Amino acid sequence: MDLAEKVLQGDRRAVARLITEVENSGKLAGDILKALHGRTGHAHIIGVTGPPGAGKSTLIDRLAKSYRLLNKKIGIIAIDPSSPFTGGAILGDRIRMSDLNTDPGVYIRSMGTRGHLGGLSRATADVVKILDAFGMDKIIIETVGAGQSEVEIASMAHTTILVEMPGLGDDIQTIKAGIMEIGDIFVVNKADRQGADRTELELRAMLELQSEPGLWVPPILRTVASSNEGITSLRDSIEIHYSHLTSSGNLDKHNYIRTKQEFLSIMREELIGLVIQSELSESQLDGIIMSILKRESDPHTEVSRIIQRFSANR
Ligand SMILES: Nc1nc2c(ncn2[C@@H]2O[C@H](COP(=O)(O)OP(=O)(O)OP(=O)(O)O)[C@@H](O)[C@H]2O)c(=O)[nH]1
Numbered sequence: 580m581d582l583a584e585k586v587l588q589g590d591r592r593a594v595a596r597l598i599t600e601v602e603n604s605g606k607l608a609g610d611i612l613k614a615l616h617g618r619t620g621h622a623h624i625i626g627v628t629g630p631p632g633a634g635k636s637t638l639i640d641r642l643a644k645s646y647r648l649l650n651k652k653i654g655i656i657a658i659d660p661s662s663p664f665t666g667g668a669i670l671g672d673r674i675r676m677s678d679l680n681t682d683p684g685v686y687i688r689s690m691g692t693r694g695h696l697g698g699l700s701r702a703t704a705d706v707v708k709i710l711d712a713f714g715m716d717k718i719i720i721e722t723v724g725a726g727q728s729e730v731e732i733a734s735m736a737h738t739t740i741l742v743e744m745p746g747l748g749d750d751i752q753t754i755k756a757g758i759m760e761i762g763d764i765f766v767v768n769k770a771d772r773q774g775a776d777r778t779e780l781e782l783r784a785m786l787e788l789q790s791e792p793g794l795w796v797p798p799i800l801r802t803v804a805s806s807n808e809g810i811t812s813l814r815d816s817i818e819i820h821y822s823h824l825t826s827s828g829n830l831d832k833h834n835y836i837r838t839k840q841e842f843l844s845i846m847r848e849e850l851i852g853l854v855i856q857s858e859l860s861e862s863q864l865d866g867i868i869m870s871i872l873k874r875e876s877d878p879h880t881e882v883s884r885i886i887q888r889f890s891a892n893r
């Protein structure tokens with residue numbers, strides 16, 4: 580039995596192996612993903628993002644348990660940002676999901692931001708696909724809302740939850756306007772701490788600035804993840820958002836956009852690979868870069884030349 584079949588039959592070790600293939604951008608991974616595609620499209624993808632230490636992992640842990648009470652199968656992908664200063668994953672295994680680890684209805688994977696040839700968002704999209712084919716009903720992705728690839732990953736989700744906490748500063752500088760727009764549900768976690776009122780008010784003010792009539796109005800919820808408060812309401816809100824997405828036709832739109840992005844990104848990668856392989860040796864590339872640097876040529880001219888040669892050789 581091949582790896583794809585094993586994944587479809589619920590073999591967890593096959594899932595782990597396949598994800599490792601994907602992370603290494605192996606040729607095998609592409610072939611297996613082909614075989615899995617027909618069995619995807621079932622999962623509800625939920626993004627959880629917010630500043631470091633806001634309680635995202637704790638919240639996801641509780642949310643996953645809450646979904647387990649409804650017998651939903653849960654995939655969790657934690658993106659560990661690795662700092663250029665520390666040179667490694669800072670978060671490591673801080674994810675607090677130890678007792679979920681032994682639940683056969685839960686699959687947890689953490690991914691470092693380093694070493695993905697095709698980029699972290701590509702790799703994450705593939706892992707989502709694998710967990711979807713594996714039969715997970717909800718796939719929760721944790722990111723720290725910071726860099727470009729994190730925002731890209733967050734936009735992969737059908738439902739995006741932005742997590743804040745009280746007392747991060749005088750105002751909500753941590754959530755930037757750009758990322759506010761992708762929030763479908765706002766959570767003030769650590770509501771047991773002082774300043775939750777103020778954080779909520781500030782969020783409300785920012786949301787009113789950008790709300791448009793007729794559209795989904797993002798709710799603001801309070802939670803105390805560490806003591807499991809507000810988790811059922813959060814789960815309910817997520818489900819209401821998903822129904823709204825479905826009934827408004829926005830789910831189809833979202834899936835269309837995502838599929839188009841995926842298609843174009845694979846196309847880009849493959850085409851570049853093909854052209855480079857047939858037209859550009861390492862030393863040729865070096866020569867071109869040097870001539871551009873010396874201002875004897877420019878990048879546009881060089882790219883056109885290569886594409887012309889590539890087309891002529893077909
Ligand atoms: N007081 C309080 N502490 C909490 C709450 N939720 C989480 N914590 C604590 O906050 C700390 C950080 O929680 P995490 O869940 O690791 O936060 P995170 O957002 O995943 O952190 P990073 O992944 O490092 O960005 C832990 O010590 C938690 O126990 C809460 O509602 N109230």
Ligand SMILES: [Mg+2]
Nearest residue numbers: 635636670674
């Ligand atoms: Mg975390």
